[in-house]
Amino acid sequence: EAGVTQFPSHSVIEKGQTVTLRCDPISGHDNLYWYRRVMGKEIKFLLHFVKESKQDESGMPNNRFLAERTGGTYSTLKVQPAELEDSGVYFCASSQVGTGGLFFGSGTQLSVL
Amino acid sequence: GESVGLHLPTLSVQEGDNSIINCAYSNSASDYFIWYKQESGKGPQFIIDIRSNMDKRQGQRVTVLLNKTVKHLSLQIAATQPGDSAVYFCAETLTGGYQKVTFGTGTKLQVIP
Numbered sequence: 001e002a003g004v005t006q007f008p009s010h011s012v013i014e015k016g017q018t019v020t021l022r023c024d025p026i027s028g029h030d031n032l033y034w035y036r037r038v039m040g041k042e043i044k045f046l047l048h049f050v051k052e053s054k055q056d057e058s059g060m061p062n063n064r065f066l067a068e069r070t071g072g073t074y075s076t077l078k079v080q081p082a083e084l085e086d087s088g089v090y091f092c093a094s095s096q097v098g099t100g101g102l103f104f105g106s107g108t109q110l111s112v113l
Numbered sequence: 114g115e116s117v118g119l120h121l122p123t124l125s126v127q128e129g130d131n132s133i134i135n136c137a138y139s140n141s142a143s144d145y146f147i148w149y150k151q152e153s154g155k156g157p158q159f160i161i162d163i164r165s166n167m168d169k170r171q172g173q174r175v176t177v178l179l180n181k182t183v184k185h186l187s188l189q190i191a192a193t194q195p196g197d198s199a200v201y202f203c204a205e206t207l208t209g210g211y212q213k214v215t216f217g218t219g220t221k222l223q224v225i226p
Contacts, residue, residue: 004156033214043157043202043216056213091156093214102214104149104156 002026004105006092012111018080021108025074025094032075033095033102034067038088046090049075050097082112125223132190136203136217141184143205147214148177148188152199160188160201164208190222198224 005024013019025032034046046065047057051072060067064083069075079086089109093102126132138146144165149157163170163177163186170177176189186203203217 035216042218045213045215048213093156101159101162102147102157104158106154106156 004092004094004103006090006105006108008108009106010109010111012113013082014113015084016081018078019082019110021077021079021090021092021110023075023077023092023094023105025092026103028096029094029103030072030097031095032069033093034075034077035091035093036088037091037107038085043091046077079110082110084112086110087112122218123221123223125225126193127225128195129192132188132193132197132222134188134190134201134203134220134222136186136188136220138184138186138203138205138215138217140205140207140215141181143207143215145206145208146177146179146186147204147206148175148186149202149204149216150197150199151202151219157202193222193224195224195226198222 004026007022011019030051032049035043036046037043045059047060047067048055049069052069066078087110089107091104091107093104095102147162148160150160151157161172161175161177163179168179174191178187190197200219200221202219204214206214
């Protein structure tokens with residue numbers, strides 16, 4: 001069974017550009033989460049989808065971040081325009097509803113120069 | 114070796130010794146706690162979990178201790194091996210319904226051969 005996959009693994013962009021990150025959760029997992037880790041700090045929650053609906057987006061830092069989950073399958077996280085402080089590792093995780101276990105992808109390392 | 118998590122982010126341990134990684138969690142209502150291991154270039158991986166109705170749980174070489182009175186978690190790794198070198202995160206959440214997992218800062222464990 002394939003795990004959570006994220007694309008790209010690395011992205012280097014200039015300030016002001018747009019970047020779109022993609023996450024494919026484990027098949028059958030209705031819960032999908034985005035987290036990010038800024039260097040040296042904890043892993044911060046961004047938002048949570050249940051199927052295609054945003055259950056909780058309280059962690060989204062500002063309106064430059066837009067997450068979608070079309071059809072309740074894969075999800076994208078777009079940053080537009082990117083700022084220097086957006087640099088970090090963006091993780092996606094998925095789980096089945098009602099279970100405690102989160103399965104994480106390998107993350108996307110985003111560097112904004 | 115012992116770490117206080119937020120105050121000592123790097124823990125160096127001799128191979129074969131026991132490691133103790135500490136974590137203070139924030140939400141007294143949390144009832145489910147998880148330790149994750151993150152190796153370089155990978156996403157966090159589940160190590161062991163514990164529910165709030167327990168104060169100790171053992172795995173193969175790992176033990177998690179929970180002290181709800183002082184909101185403290187610890188992860189003990191017996192006979193630490195070079196493959197244990199990674200960053201370790203504690204996490205807390207509420208069971209039932211959807212799960213928003215909140216992570217601690219993380220502690221880097223370095224195993225000295």
